[in-house]
Amino acid sequence: MRNFILLITLLFSFTSIAQIEGTWNGNIEIPNQKLPFVIHISKANNQLKVMGESPMQTDEKFPLEKITFQNDTLKISDSKLGMNYVGVLKNPKQIEGKFSQRGMSFPLNLEKGEFKLNRPQEPQPPFSYKTEDVTFENKEAKIKLAGTLTMPNGKGKFPAIVLVAGSGTNDRNEELFGHKPFMVIADHLTKNGYAVLRYDKRGVASSEGNFAKATVFDFASDAKAAIKYLKTVKEIDSKKIGVLGHSEGGSVAQIIASEDSSVNFIILMASLGIKGSDGLVLQNDAFAKAMGLPELTRALNKKLNEKTYEIIMRNDSKEKANKELKEYYKTTVHYKNATDEELDERIKGLYSEHIRQLLLFDPIDYLPKINCEVLAINGTKDLQVTSVENLAGIAKGLGSKGKLQIISYDGLNHLFQPATTGLDSEYGEIETTIEPKVLEDITKWLNEKVK
Helix, strand or coil, rough: CHHHHHHHHHHHHHHHHHHCCCEEEEEEEEEEEEEEEEEEEEECCCEEEEEECCCCCCCCCECCCCEEEECCCEEECCCCCEEEEEEEEEEEEEEEEEECCCCCCCCCCCECCCCEEEEEECCCCCCCCCCEEEEEEEEECCCCEEEEEECCCCCCEEEEEEEEECCCCCCCCCCCCEECCHHHHHHHHHHHHCCCEEEECCCCCCCCCCCCCHHEEEEEEEHHHHHHHCCCCCCEEEEEEEEEEEEEHHHHHHHHHHHHCCCEEEEEECCCCCCHHHHHHHHHHHHHHHHHCCCHHHHHHHHHHHHHHHHHHHCCCCHHHHHHHEEEEEEECCCCCCCCHHHHHCCCCCCCHHHHHHHHCHHHHHHHHHCCCCEEEEECCCCCCCHHHHHHHHHHHHCCCEEEEEEEEECEEECEECCCCCCCHCCCCCCCCCHHHHHHHHHHHHHCCCC
16 A cells, blocks of 8 residues: 555656646736746756746846755745745646745746747748748858848849848847847848848857857958858849948948948948947946936946956957956956955956957948948937947048938837837837838838949
């Protein structure tokens, strides 16, 4: 009889663990806000493992340290995040519980199933045009890049556009916070008669290469390879190929157009028009202002950032830069009482060759050499690449050549979404991926200048 009872207990335990495996999602009920939270529970070597996901804050899943499930009670904790979750399994598809982090506690009820943000602009098949997954080679870097080529139906010849994403580990859709802006752009432009090539950055998704060691000049090399590939496609008009660059992708577009006279046009979406270091100082201050930080705090932060960037730009190695940064930080009001360990932690991620080249990048080295048609657009709520200063810098750099059109959109953020504050915390909350007027204006400009 004892053996029978033990068997029943083991079976019950196994069934309970099976019930908890899978994906669960819900909203952390913060006052005046709902923050989606997703957990993915799996079992390996008879132990439960859990990955977390906060779709409004990041596109990446992250491991959580501890998980237990006993007597229908799920407990998850992570010391690095300072979070705890305790929930009770009410039925096979519902958990009721609370999420706690750094002394604050909020309701978080979970339902079993995949989480999907509402993105009404995301194109859905079947498409009214041809779409093909392609690979092309950057012979200079000895890597292959993977992407998607969309073309209107028919024989062509079609004008073509290479899409170049902003900073970060972007895939071909430039996916972030559940949005796929490059997919939306490609869909709209292809429906209007343009071939569009979008691709995964080197070292990302299906593309080869080392993203961690890449700079803006490496990304320019990749975009050149994309243009070279398009010139081999028979349906494409090789004399009408241009580049649309978003954010750092706009810097790539400037580099390419200044060096290659065969580039027919460029579209700069929230692109730097001033030196990178100046742009980042403005970016940090714009975020601080939008977050309501006092003037004195902003002034101190600005001074800290300016000196930090100066040190990074001046040093061509991480070791030399970190040594000088540490010495400087000890003299600041922010870190004068910090331990060596705390300072090491603070500065360890500041220097990379990618960041250094971004800080050193100056559009004035490229814009005067550009002779093709240029469309430069930005939003007044853009805190990452502030519109007034950068659009003015682009206009000044290109001069009075008569080939520049500038459009400033009132109330749009860095992703060209209608925004309230412009803070990146809004990106995922906004359902619009790109304001439709922006897509219409890009198409109108292309029809007038290119087609």
